[in-house]
Amino acid sequence: MGYVAVKGGRDAIVASQARLTYERLAEGRVLDVADVRAGLRGAIDQVMSEASLYDEDVAALALKQAEGSPEEAVFLLRAFRSTLPRLHHTRTADTRPMHVERRISATFKDVPGGQLLGASYDYVHRLLDPDLRFETDADARAWLARWRAEAEAAASAVGTPEGGDAEAGEGPDGASDALPKVLDYLRTEGLMEARADDDRAPGDVTKAALSFPAGRSRRLQVLTRGQTGVVTALGYASLRGFGPMLHPTVGELRVGRQPLSVPDPDAVADQIDDPEEDHYLGTVRLTEVETVVPVAVSAAGPQDAERTALGFDLGYGACFGRNETKAIAMSLLDQTLEHPDPRAPTHDEEFVLLHVDAVEASGFISHLKLPHYVTFQSELDAVRRTRAAALGGAGDADDAGVAGDAPDAPTDGEGTP
Numbered sequence: 001m002g003y004v005a006v007k008g009g010r011d012a013i014v015a016s017q018a019r020l021t022y023e024r025l026a027e028g029r030v031l032d033v034a035d036v037r038a039g040l041r042g043a044i045d046q047v048m049s050e051a052s053l054y055d056e057d058v059a060a061l062a063l064k065q066a067e068g069s070p071e072e073a074v075f076l077l078r079a080f081r082s083t084l085p086r087l088h089h090t091r092t093a094d095t096r097p098m099h100v101e102r103r104i105s106a107t108f109k110d111v112p113g114g115q116l117l118g119a120s121y122d123y124v125h126r127l128l129d130p131d132l133r134f135e136t137d138a139d140a141r142a143w144l145a146r147w148r149a150e151a152e153a154a155a156s157a158v159g160t161p162e163g164g165d166a167e168a169g170e171g172p173d174g175a176s177d178a179l180p181k182v183l184d185y186l187r188t189e190g191l192m193e194a195r196a197d198d199d200r201a202p203g204d205v206t207k208a209a210l211s212f213p214a215g216r217s218r219r220l221q222v223l224t225r226g227q228t229g230v231v232t233a234l235g236y237a238s239l240r241g242f243g244p245m246l247h248p249t250v251g252e253l254r255v256g257r258q259p260l261s262v263p264d265p266d267a268v269a270d271q272i273d274d275p276e277e278d279h280y281l282g283t284v285r286l287t288e289v290e291t292v293v294p295v296a297v298s299a300a301g302p303q304d305a306e307r308t309a310l311g312f313d314l315g316y317g318a319c320f321g322r323n324e325t326k327a328i329a330m331s332l333l334d335q336t337l338e339h340p341d342p343r344a345p346t347h348d349e350e351f352v353l354l355h356v357d358a359v360e361a362s363g364f365i366s367h368l369k370l371p372h373y374v375t376f377q378s379e380l381d382a383v384r385r386t387r388a389a390a391l392g393g394a395g396d397a398d399d400a401g402v403a404g405d406a407p408d409a410p411t412d413g414e415g416t417p
Helices: 010-025 033-039 041-051 056-065 070-081 130-134 137-158 184-188 216-225 228-240 265-269 324-337 349-353 358-369 373-392
Strands: 099-104 249-262 279-298 308-320
Touching: 033 041, 033 056, 041 056, 041 070, 041 216, 041 228, 041 308, 056 070, 070 358, 216 308, 216 324, 216 349, 228 324, 249 324, 279 324, 308 324, 324 349
Parallel strands: none
Antiparallel strands: 099 249, 249 279, 279 308
16 A cells, blocks of 8 residues: 555644544533542642642642543643743752651651551552442541541540640641651661761753753652652662562551741842741641662771671652652662662663653653654655665666656655754
């Protein structure tokens, strides 16, 4: 079958756009943005993380417009984000004051502050619930009323004001404030390196093109913006042995609301660094993971490199919202990229960072749908010539009568990647 050039014009494109709207409205029902925000929290957290924009309402709107496609929603959010001015930079956040709603550790059973299971699908059966087909808003309100009544009764029974354990920093929702970091225990014992604070201004992958070596601050930014499935897949590959990593363990996973603040602009203008004058912005929901990875270290410091022993290295992951699997995978890749190894792709900074971004990847893949008429016509002519030469013994395709069935080369402009 001969190659047929695809042609399209303005009217066809307008009709395609109208058809897209029809497909969204074909059932005669529309989604309320508030319903998307209330019922699709996982999708909202994913697109906020990949878009580097914390705004649940806008993320819900993007998901509605994208008909639930995270890939399209992230594209919409990043485009919207690019129109926003950057007025201030938040102060570097210490996550110890985080209002923690979920906190688990796979390294120590008994950790200071205890383990908080919080809300998680980890402990439920993955069985479809057919009753959800008939759930109503009235059912939801009735369940909430019962739940709040039970919580207040439990709070009264233990005698803590407003349902929380004030001494332990526990709030009425069961969350806790100011929990210590689990891995500080290993650092105190000298089994894990205690790194000094790096107060250098971080690179910004949203303002400057990525170059290599990227440096850790930009690596972490790219990973936290990375497509959830890709980051998970590469972390999984590292875990399965496509790299020299020994079995890692989640030292601490915490989900909670992280307070953020910005320095006072007047103090900054006067070159005064006074956290007491900071302006409190509010909180963002965050997932943070610190992973413990066994590594060979010098037995007595860098001056004694010949004698080695086992120690622990840190892998770090942090994402907007509730993104536990991605944050764990990110922590694995953070550790692998800190230790380049040409034998393993997951230890290769360029390989990982250039392939995890959803918008970059989908854009480059999607460009294959754009017109490549001239390029393909050139390839087509080359194939015909070589086949004619091979079959007829002559190098001229016209002499072999092959090109006579070919369509005319299109004159439309060729799309560029």
